[in-house]
Structure formats: C-alpha cells, structure tokens
Amino acid sequence: MAAPGSGMEGAEEAEGFVLGRLEQEALKRRERLKALRQRTLQNKESGEPESKIPREDEEEEPVKHREIKLRNYDPEDEELKKRKLPPAKPASVEDTVKEQLEAAKPEPIIDEVDLANLAPRKPDW
Numbered sequence: 001m002a003a004p005g006s007g008m009e010g011a012e013e014a015e016g017f018v019l020g021r022l023e024q025e026a027l028k029r030r031e032r033l034k035a036l037r038q039r040t041l042q043n044k045e046s047g048e049p050e051s052k053i054p055r056e057d058e059e060e061e062p063v064k065h066r067e068i069k070l071r072n073y074d075p076e077d078e079e080l081k082k083r084k085l086p087p088a089k090p091a092s093v094e095d096t097v098k099e100q101l102e103a104a105k106p107e108p109i110i111d112e113v114d115l116a117n118l119a120p121r122k123p124d125w
Contacts, residue, residue: 070084 051109068080068083070080071088073084075081
C-alpha cells in the first residue's frame, strides 16, 4: 500500500505536464500548417509556384545563363553550328615527362668527408 502523499501524485503531475507541453507543441504545429496551407492556396490562385514569387525582402536579380559550348556534339541547326568549338589538339607530354625524369634523378653523393669536422660523441651524451 502506498502512503498518502507518496510519489504517485508526483508522477501523475509530471505526466500531465508532459502531456500539456506536447499539446502546446501540437497546437503550434497546427498553426504553422494552417499558415502554410493559406500561402500555398494564395500561390495557386495567382498561378505562380511558390519558388517563383519573390519575397518582400528579396530583390529580383536578372538570371544569367551560361554560354553553350558544344565540344562533342555535332549540331544540325545553323545557329548551333556557330557555337561549336573547334576540335582540341592533344597537349604534348614530352616536356612534362622530361621535368619528372629530371626531378627523379638522385642528388650526387659527397665522396670526400672532412675528418676535422667529425668529432666523436661526448661520453655523457
């Protein structure tokens, strides 16, 4: 048997607090969803998708299109034939290979050793 004023009432209060907080979060979520539905309905009525409608704080910037470069495609249209790039010439790799071979050569080994500069280690090293 549980004594009056034991931990049972505290558990019920904590559970009620959790449910109250969850209910508040659910109400907030419902409000956000209602606002989102209203926005989407207004956008459907105006005929433009939401991403196309500029926000009040944004300024419209002109859209810059990239220039078409036709490298491998041989177009049939006369306008597109003007944009076709000339065939690329393969680069010469001889210079690159020569540089790499020169960099791979070992440095010359010093044959002479100056004995005056050589000293044995100190005994307390």
